[in-house]
Amino acid sequence: MRCSICEERLKKTEAYFGDKGTFYEGKLLCETCYYEDEPCATVLYKRDDQPYVISHARDETEGDFSVSWHSTDPWRGYYETKSEKYSLANTAELLAYHESEQMLKDFDEKIRELFDEHGIDYARIFARSSNVFFQNYDLFVRKEQVLLGSLLVARAKAEVDYNNPKWYKNIVFDEDALNKIVELFPERQIKTDQDATRLIEELGDNALTELQNRMKCKKNDGV
Ligand SMILES: [Zn+2]
Numbered sequence: 001m002r003c004s005i006c007e008e009r010l011k012k013t014e015a016y017f018g019d020k021g022t023f024y025e026g027k028l029l030c031e032t033c034y035y036e037d038e039p040c041a042t043v044l045y046k047r048d049d050q051p052y053v054i055s056h057a058r059d060e061t062e063g064d065f066s067v068s069w070h071s072t073d074p075w076r077g078y079y080e081t082k083s084e085k086y087s088l089a090n091t092a093e094l095l096a097y098h099e100s101e102q103m104l105k106d107f108d109e110k111i112r113e114l115f116d117e118h119g120i121d122y123a124r125i126f127a128r129s130s131n132v133f134f135q136n137y138d139l140f141v142r143k144e145q146v147l148l149g150s151l152l153v154a155r156a157k158a159e160v161d162y163n164n165p166k167w168y169k170n171i172v173f174d175e176d177a178l179n180k181i182v183e184l185f186p187e188r189q190i191k192t193d194q195d196a197t198r199l200i201e202e203l204g205d206n207a208l209t210e211l212q213n214r215m216k217c218k219k220n221d222g223v
Contacts, residue, residue, distance in 0.1 A: 003030035023056040078129035086140035
């Protein structure tokens with residue numbers, strides 16, 4: 001008998017098995033690999049401070065939630081969360097050191113107050129991505145409470161100015177790069193990082209050539 005992860009030999013009495021719904025479901029594991037596999041997501045229920053971890057081998061939520069890897073390209077991606085009991089009421093991107101951090105903290109505080117006030121059963125999930133500075137913050141509410149839950153999410157968002165485009169700046173491009181794109185594509189009236197990302201996506205394979213052409217023109221204008 002060998003551990004499915006580290007291939008260490010195991011005695012029958014030392015065997016662990018991956019939890020139901022996880023990547024290693026039913027697979028033989030050693031104690032270390034079972035417990036120390038890096039968490040994919042951490043679940044927090046209502047005001048309970050106890051974090052419940054979901055890894056490739058363990059599901060401490062006992063089936064309430066499951067995660068799967070969502071790849072955005074061969075090297076990048078994030079963990080997507082799912083549930084049979086709960087519905088997704090909101091998802092936010094938490095970016096470390098980003099200016100939206102405080103706003104999202106305020107949103108988190110506000111929405112929990114509103115949920116408590118209205119007796120909503122909810123869970124917050126923080127899921128990892130391939131980028132150490134980025135994680136998803138998924139807010140789930142009990143399926144049967146999803147309508148009221150969503151209304152309260154909208155209310156909390158209005159109070160913290162959640163939809164203001166200023167929070168979504170400088171996620172892909174930093175200030176200088178963004179200003180440069182704004183300058184090179186005046187007809188696009190780019191305001192946010194998302195506008196710039198959309199433009200680059202639209203240009204696709206031509207993005208680099210187009211950028212270089214415009215930079216050349218700019219230089220010639222200057223002379
Ligand atoms: Zn092992």
